[in-house]
Amino acid sequence: MIQSPGKTYSRKQRWLHWLMALMIVSLLIAIEIKSDFPKGDPRISQLVEWHKQAGLWVLFLVWFRLYWRYRQATPQILPPLSLAARAGAHAAHVLLYLMMIGIPVLGVLFSQAKGRAIDFMGWPVPILLDESTGLPYALTLKTLHQWLGNAMMYLIGIHFASALFHHWIRRDNTLIRMLGGHKPVADRSFFQTTIKQET
Numbered sequence: 001m002i003q004s005p006g007k008t009y010s011r012k013q014r015w016l017h018w019l020m021a022l023m024i025v026s027l028l029i030a031i032e033i034k035s036d037f038p039k040g041d042p043r044i045s046q047l048v049e050w051h052k053q054a055g056l057w058v059l060f061l062v063w064f065r066l067y068w069r070y071r072q073a074t075p076q077i078l079p080p081l082s083l084a085a086r087a088g089a090h091a092a093h094v095l096l097y098l099m100m101i102g103i104p105v106l107g108v109l110f111s112q113a114k115g116r117a118i119d120f121m122g123w124p125v126p127i128l129l130d131e132s133t134g135l136p137y138a139l140t141l142k143t144l145h146q147w148l149g150n151a152m153m154y155l156i157g158i159h160f161a162s163a164l165f166h167h168w169i170r171r172d173n174t175l176i177r178m179l180g181g182h183k184p185v186a187d188r189s190f191f192q193t194t195i196k197q198e199t
């Protein structure tokens with residue numbers, strides 16, 4: 001049964017959003033800075049390992065997030081967005097969810113295709129593609145993983161900028177819904193001036 005919407009996302013949705021955001025940002029930083037270290041430096045493999053483990057955590061947690069997303073109605077944005085803006089935001093969110101699933105799966109596939117065993121917190125991840133069948137596809141899968149991973153970076157940048165746009169320029173409750181603030185929208189000075197001007 002779908003629960004009726006609150007003023008903000010539920011506590012568990014908010015925690016999961018920020019925890020996973022932190023993980024994704026850290027795994028991207030880890031893979032980006034690894035090339036700053038000299039070849040053979042043991043920190044390189046530590047950074048890659050962090051990248052993989054955080055990526056697998058994302059793949060594990062995203063299912064809980066989707067479950068809660070469809071059990072609970074999304075809190076309303078006030079003042080309401082135009083249909084086009086709502087469609088754009090929805091498309092970006094769907095894309096982010098698909099990336100949180102597709103990119104780590106591609107990471108596992110290309111690693112296994114190269115013959116590297118993957119574990120998640122010490123537990124072996126089932127072989128989805130073994131070396132004997134997967135090797136010819138390894139490079140394509142890796143390129144796809146890197147390309148989509150880089151595209152996700154840009155999408156997160158846009159997502160971040162639009163959250164700030166909503167908060168500071170449009171001055172609606174979009175970000176507050178994800179932060180869990182309790183300030184009613186009507187308390188925000190911009191609305192008071194806008195409402196006064198309009199009446």
Ligand code: HEM
Binds near residue numbers: 032
């Ligand atoms: C949300 C999850 C993930 C994202 C967003 C992501 C993103 C990326 C990006 C952007 C790069 C390439 C950076 C560059 O050189 O341009 C990369 C490289 C890599 N990823 Fe992921 N990744 C994720 C999960 C995983 C997982 C789960 C694995 C394996 C189990 C994995 C394995 C790797 C490896 C081994 C590389 C290094 C390739 C190399 O330079 O040789 N990734 N990833």
Ligand code: HEM
Binds near residue numbers: 022093094156163
């Ligand atoms: C870094 C990785 C991030 C990912 C993968 C991500 C992903 C998502 C997704 C999928 C949603 C849709 C939630 C839903 O309705 O199911 C969402 C909502 C939201 N995110 Fe992020 N997010 C990230 C980072 C951030 C950052 C850094 C900010 C803020 C500055 C932010 C602010 C928000 C806000 C305000 C919402 C609510 C938007 C709305 O309901 O229209 N996110 N995020």
